[in-house]
Amino acid sequence: MTDKLERELKKALERVDPPLGFAERVLARAANEEESNAPPRAWFGWFPAGGLRWAMTGTLCAALAASGIAYRQERERRGQRAKEQLMLALRITSSKLQIATESMQEMNSRLVHQP
Amino acid sequence: MKRIAIIVALLAVPRLTALAQDWDPGGALKRLDAKAVKTIDVNLDQSMLQFASAFLDPKDPEQAKARKIIADMKGIYVHNFEFDKPGAYTEQDVAAIREQLKGPEWSRVVNVRSKTDGQNTEVYFRKEGDKFKGLVVMATEPTEFTFVDIVGPITPEELRDLGGQFGIPRIEVDQNAAPRKGEHQ
């Protein structure tokens, strides 16, 4: 599996936004379904259909926003974790190279001072 | 044996290509893991390195250096094992890894042993023709073993830079040095 193919796949499958008006169409469908499923108005005369629509609008908008926020939060969490692991890897590597460096400097120092 | 294993792995998908990546030379790392009381595993392939790079803070000097170092890297795989006492792992365990580094593409450029505390550090470069394809660092200590596999075009000069970052002195590498007698090339 080549790295280039993976990069190209990520490019090809970048997220696509829905067309304009998508959210409104979803809400409209939701409202239509709710109205067609609602009991006769006599039972809910005190609850205007408009109020119900606003409640549903708010809920669906919140859900649409929540999924986006949750995605961004998850991405941020993963990114910070990846960064921590990277810094850990580099620090371990550097510290092991340091051992080699100090030993070499110690050896060079002894060679310099030999009679 | 009571064992505290701290394994931090970030390998999304094993990506096996012709280049050395997150490979377990001769199964040795698994055997060492079985004997260790504490293990640190960091596996970052190219996509994870690129992902992590986006979160590095350019205003932080250490993180800015890290970003520069990993710019062309294809992967960095670090395996660190701690043991409860000297002798818990053997020379045979390490020899199995060295066997995998004897191919013509590998050159050992550093082999430093400290007689006072028994620490030994080896650095191997992997080359294809004139191109550097990666490096391996192996550090053996009485109760600790570390294996670092860096995949990508890291040159001796960049190795010097890696040694010069993160608060440690630079490492001098003479890429034209002939191998010492008895030393593998």
Place this chain on the structure above:
Amino acid sequence: MVFSIAYHFLQNGAAAEEVAQDVFLELFRSLPKLESGAHVTFWLRRVACHRSIDYARRRKNAAAEVSWDDLPEPSHGRVPAEAPADPLLSNRLRQVIATLPEKMRMVVILRYQEDAGLEEIAKTMSIPLNTVKSTLHRAHAALRDKIRASVGEGNL
């Protein structure tokens, strides 16, 4: 996310919108059962996957709308050693992805659009982890072969 999963899976905007609308309507009905933002995301992704696959199965020919006529003929040995970068490679890849079997296609979309890990893909699609691994491995091989056959060796 929801629309995008459906769009890349079905390669059809109208179908993707229909699926996405269905998913959000079902979300509205299921909201009381969902516990957190992260749960909502997982739920949306999971339902989007299943709904997209169901839609494709109901309209079997929808996913086969991709025409290989849109892709250039394989050059049969006359590919230059260093083929120039193809700015339309993304389009070709999407077309090729659309020809993959449904489960394989969805694994690829979850992996590369959603950046999902293997375990996450397994949970989302309710399939074993080993199946995800082998499916992804086969997908890579199939995609590589099909793209090379259409655009030559140099691009991948």
